[in-house]
């Protein structure tokens with residue numbers, strides 16, 4: 001039996017864009033009027049059935065939704081415990097969940113009459129998804145990407161360029177996702193009239209965390225219905241990897257009020273949580289303000305932001321979406337971490353047992369599944385978000401395995 | 406009367422605008438910053454703005470970003486910046502100092518303790534770039550309690566309808582970000598200022614300072630004709646990089662002459 005809390009956990013954020021004490025709108029005054037305009041436009045779109053209908057059309061015919069729910073039988077047998085299901089968002093057009101959000105935002109940009117799109121990207125999946133929808137709708141696209149990530153995600157850089165996007169390598173800071181986001185914001189401040197900034201994760205100033213979550217909730221809503229159809233009940237555990245937190249919140253949110261479902265977010269532990277080289281903002285960070293929102297951050301004693309580290313460029317971010325910070329503090333979602341090594345092992349296990357090459361990001365979620373599944377009984381169910389495919393990662397995986405391509 | 410209000414009151418009787426040069430703390434080391442603060446005060450700076458280095462200065466262009474990085478490499482911290490203020494105050498008790506930076510280091514220090522320490526050590530005002538009016542209740546009570554002016558940014562995107570909201574609780578002066586963009590890039594024209602400044606004047610009796618993109622004595626003079634203060638940052642940081650402290654002070658002197666030579670349009 002699932003009990004629905006009388007007081008739903010699903011109606012955040014409040015009028016100030018806050019989830020508890022997290023979230024908000026910490027941007028320079030130049031951007032504030034734009035953020036307010038965006039919020040009003042999004043609220044109007046949400047209330048307009050034709051907007052959702054248009055989005056549904058593209059999700060079905062362009063992205064290929066609903067994505068399958070796959071019973072990973074061999075993997076389940078190999079781990080010898082719980083029954084494991086994959087929500088296969090890696091089957092989406094462009095190979096990850098990122099496109100769900102990009103379509104929502106570009107349809108909104110069109111409604112607002114914006115004629116130029118910018119985005120930040122880490123792994124390049126969000127950049128590719130943004131470049132893709134820009135090609136689809138004929139809008140010019142500029143993608144900011146850390147110089148280090150440009151190097152380790154070359155296939156995606158080439159993809160973006162093929163799709164007609166301009167890719168700007170960002171060499172400030174450590175040259176990763178955080179720095180790309182800084183430069184995207186700087187571009188936005190300088191081009192306020194015509195430019196729409198498509199943020200790729202459930203973070204940033206309000207209304208982004210709520211808006212990105214709403215666009216990603218299709219994952220959890222589909223999975224819930226598919227689970228009921230396949231098993232006649234909800235899963236016992238739902239697991240997702242956390243970079244900024246968009247695929248995870250998309251999976252978790254529709255289950256927040258179903259208290260029987262344990263929700264587990266997996267951060268990147270990099271070389272280990274005690275190594276200072278990780279991206280585990282909830283496990284090892286503390287609350288602060290970056291990129292427009294108050295949330296858990298990796299920072300030093302002076303409040304300077306620390307560089308994150310992960311084998312996965314998509315998880316290499318020192319912050320996390322504010323709704324996760326709140327869900328962490330109220331204890332509704334458990335947040336754990338998986339190391340580079342554990343993710344690499346899970347990557348190979350999935351490939352061998354299921355014939356699915358996962359992205360390194362969901363490999364972190366899978367790494368945690370391999371830890372808990374053996375301790376669970378055979379009639380218990382784990383639902384994992386397989387939010388991206390690993391084609392983009394084969395070069396860096398080869399390098400880590402010492403294989404010359 | 407606060408130090409900042411005192412300076413503007415004095416300048417009003419002289420009929421001229423203020424020059425506000427900028428120093429990024431610890432760029433490239435503490436001694437240089439101290440020498441700049443002292444030298445600027447003696448070479449025509451009416452108020453000095455001190456940048457508090459932050460790893461992720463989202464509103465800043467490449468010049469101030471790089472200066473902040475150099476400052477952090479030299480060991481800058483909020484404690485360090487306040488120590489710099491304390492030392493400057495030993496020999497100068499009249500030049501107002503305004504700290505400019507981002508919210509997170511202040512949160513990390515503790516807002517209440519930061520405001521108390523800053524005021525005690527001789528800071529006059531605060532500009533927190535990523536704290537818009539919608540979130541300002543985080544800072545205003547403690548700043549007010551300690552007599553610190555909270556200086557608000559107004560941008561070209563700030564509508565007339567929004568101006569009263571933005572200016573709520575602000576004091577000292579209003580910082581007009583004269584371009585839509587980051588620091589050190591574009592420059593507003595005289596026509597831009599003639600169009601923009603009156604609409605801000607209509608909303609506040611506070612002095613108006615113009616920053617972002619003011620580089621030369623000529624540009625400072627144009628600003629001085631329309632507004633009450635010219636803020637110069639990136640150009641001075643570049644001079645310091647290219648030359649040395651003396652060259653920066655030479656530039657400050659020239660900027661000050663530009664401001665002093667300009668006849669103010671009816672304020």
Ligand SMILES: Cc1ncc(COP(=O)(O)O)c(C=O)c1O
Nearest residue numbers: 125243244245246247314361388
């Ligand atoms: C496949 C995949 N999963 C996860 C992420 C992390 O982002 P988020 O936590 O927003 O889902 C990324 C980011 O690039 C990604 O490409």
